[in-house]
Amino acid sequence: MLKKRLIAILPLFNGIVVQSINFNRYLPVGKPEVCIDFLNKWGVDEIVAIDITARRKHSTVNFEQIKRVSEYCFVPLTVGGGINEIEDIDRLLQCGADKISINNNLFSNPDLISKAAKKYGDQCVVASIDVTKNENGYYIYSYLSNLVTNIPLDEALRIAIGSGVGELLINAVHRDGTYKGYDIELFNEVCSKVRVPVLACGGAKNAYCMIDLFNKTNVSAACAGNFFHFSEHSVNTSKRLLIDNKIGIRLETHANYCLNSFDSNGRLLKKSDETLEKLLYLKIEKEII
Amino acid sequence: MTKLLINIIDYGVGNTHSIAHVLKYLGYSVRISDNHDEIKNADALILPGVGAFDVAVSNLRANGLEELLNELVLVEKKPILGICLGMQLMATYSEEYGYHKGLDWIKGCVVKLETSPEFLVPHVGWNNILPVQKEPLFSRADSETNFYFDHSYYFKTDEPKDIAAYVNYSFDITAAVQKDNICGVQFHPEKSQNNGLKLFRSYINSIEQYA
Numbered sequence: 001m002l003k004k005r006l007i008a009i010l011p012l013f014n015g016i017v018v019q020s021i022n023f024n025r026y027l028p029v030g031k032p033e034v035c036i037d038f039l040n041k042w043g044v045d046e047i048v049a050i051d052i053t054a055r056r057k058h059s060t061v062n063f064e065q066i067k068r069v070s071e072y073c074f075v076p077l078t079v080g081g082g083i084n085e086i087e088d089i090d091r092l093l094q095c096g097a098d099k100i101s102i103n104n105n106l107f108s109n110p111d112l113i114s115k116a117a118k119k120y121g122d123q124c125v126v127a128s129i130d131v132t133k134n135e136n137g138y139y140i141y142s143y144l145s146n147l148v149t150n151i152p153l154d155e156a157l158r159i160a161i162g163s164g165v166g167e168l169l170i171n172a173v174h175r176d177g178t179y180k181g182y183d184i185e186l187f188n189e190v191c192s193k194v195r196v197p198v199l200a201c202g203g204a205k206n207a208y209c210m211i212d213l214f215n216k217t218n219v220s221a222a223c224a225g226n227f228f229h230f231s232e233h234s235v236n237t238s239k240r241l242l243i244d245n246k247i248g249i250r251l252e253t254h255a256n257y258c259l260n261s262f263d264s265n266g267r268l269l270k271k272s273d274e275t276l277e278k279l280l281y282l283k284i285e286k287e288i289i
Numbered sequence: 290m291t292k293l294l295i296n297i298i299d300y301g302v303g304n305t306h307s308i309a310h311v312l313k314y315l316g317y318s319v320r321i322s323d324n325h326d327e328i329k330n331a332d333a334l335i336l337p338g339v340g341a342f343d344v345a346v347s348n349l350r351a352n353g354l355e356e357l358l359n360e361l362v363l364v365e366k367k368p369i370l371g372i373c374l375g376m377q378l379m380a381t382y383s384e385e386y387g388y389h390k391g392l393d394w395i396k397g398c399v400v401k402l403e404t405s406p407e408f409l410v411p412h413v414g415w416n417n418i419l420p421v422q423k424e425p426l427f428s429r430a431d432s433e434t435n436f437y438f439d440h441s442y443y444f445k446t447d448e449p450k451d452i453a454a455y456v457n458y459s460f461d462i463t464a465a466v467q468k469d470n471i472c473g474v475q476f477h478p479e480k481s482q483n484n485g486l487k488l489f490r491s492y493i494n495s496i497e498q499y500a
Contacts, residue, residue, distance in 0.1 A: 001416070001417065001457075002408075002412070002414050002415070002416045002438075002458060003414055003415045003416065003435065004414075005414050005415070040482075043482070045414070045415060067306065070306065070307065070310070071310055074311070074479075074480065074481075074482045074485070074486075075437070075480055075481075075482060076437060076439070076477070076480045090301075093303075093304055093339060094304075094305065094306055095306060096304070096306040096307050096310065097304075098304055098307065098339070098439075098477070098480060099439075117341075118341055118344075118386065119302070119340055119341055119344050120302065120339055120340040120341065121339065121340050121341050121374070121385075121440075121441065122411060122441055123411040123413060123439045123440055123441055124339055124340070124439075166411045166413070166439075166441070167411070167413060195406070195409055195410065196409055196410070196411065197409050197411070197413050197414070220409065220413065220414060221414070250415045250435055252482070252483065252484075287483070289315070289429070289483060289486045289487050289490050
């Protein structure tokens with residue numbers, strides 16, 4: 001059976017991974033290669049790196065940086081930020097990106113997506129759509145102006161599907177960095193209208209939010225940014241909780257936390273003294289491939 | 290024994306860097322090239338591919354690589370591994386954006402995934418595969434092994450004996466093919482963490498035995 005995915009989103013602000021709060025405040029997290037190395041070792045399913053400053057500076061994502069950081073990535077890497085030309089996509093794929101993410105150009109240059117899908121196949125193109133909620137429903141949010149546009153969600157979905165994207169990364173801006181959990185209603189609405197995989201983002205607080213998301217919607221992946229950076233083994237501990245709650249997901253890291261218990265916030269609880277005592281004598285060999 | 294030299298064929302539509310990096314990580318000598326002489330003197334070839342069939346196949350033809358590869362693979366029997374689109378190119382023809390002739394190394398066609406409604410297309414993510422031929426690709430794989438898939442079209446082979454593994458997604462889809470010195474995988478071993486590393490190790494070890 002196809003497994004659900006946990007995807008880490010790395011917003012790059014002038015080349016540094018940041019924590020984003022409501023798309024207008026940013027706190028530094030660290031170097032992307034360090035984040036990618038850890039996430040990869042903790043068994044994340046995919047990584048999305050998006051340069052959120054490129055478009056504002058009228059430039060593209062830093063190709064050399066992507067080439068360097070992709071060396072730490074043994075899972076699929078999606079890259080976005082200021083992609084304007086098909087040549088940018090050629091170069092990114094040569095630099096170790098596996099998919100590309102288009103946000104702004106979905107509206108200003110949908111031809112780019114059609115061209116990319118024709119050249120690299122629809123599976124290579126991800127549309128990243130920032131959505132926010134107001135009294136009239138869901139509308140597209142422009143991260144460039146920090147304003148809600150008058151484009152309704154339906155219109156954005158129509159353009160994206162019409163131009164042939166392979167996946168939709170839906171970012172709930174009103175939940176971004178709030179720890180309020182995923183907007184279930186939004187993702188159900190999107191899933192009912194499209195037949196491509198939907199990647200849900202915005203508001204994850206802990207693994208219980210992801211369990212809730214997978215139980216109540218048909219999304220293919222739960223994405224999170226902030227939440228993965230602040231605790232050791234955040235990916236594999238979350239996956240353990242998901243598996244314990246009957247969500248089909250991949251967990252193959254050596255540390256699989258099968259004998260651990262968790263608190264109501266998804267935090268790892270200390271093992272009993274007896275168990276710890278026994279662990280002292282367990283030799284763990286590194287797997288040699 | 291001299292060290293094996295693996296050549297990743299660069300024809301403009303591949304994630305060559307990702308594959309080269311994984312092979313280097315495993316300690317092999319890798320070259321990314323479209324130069325005919327360099328391809329000729331490599332011990333093994335990898336045909337990568339991310340993209341649409343027609344662009345890929347016309348790039349191969351434009352570089353004169355089709356003739357060269359036919360000679361090396363079909364006559365000299367040089368080992369070759371196709372990845373994703375690289376495997377699909379080995380088919381007789383493809384129906385992606387029209388009708389396009391492939392390399393015709395393994396009889397069959399590449400067709401759109403027509404799944405029941407609950408199975409989304411493209412087929413993206415980690416899925417368990419069912420190996421039917423363990424050697425050489427899956428000799429190190431566990432009984433339940435998963436790989437990262439990302440595709441909208443699949444390779445429907447004429448002969449079931451050419452299939453090395455299936456993946457179930459609404460129905461049984463070809464996950465890997467093999468025929469003599471030709472192997473191909475639909476998934477992305479270079480992006481499948483340890484399971485992918487094991488596949489490359491098994492495959493290249495099997496070549497070293499005969500080298």
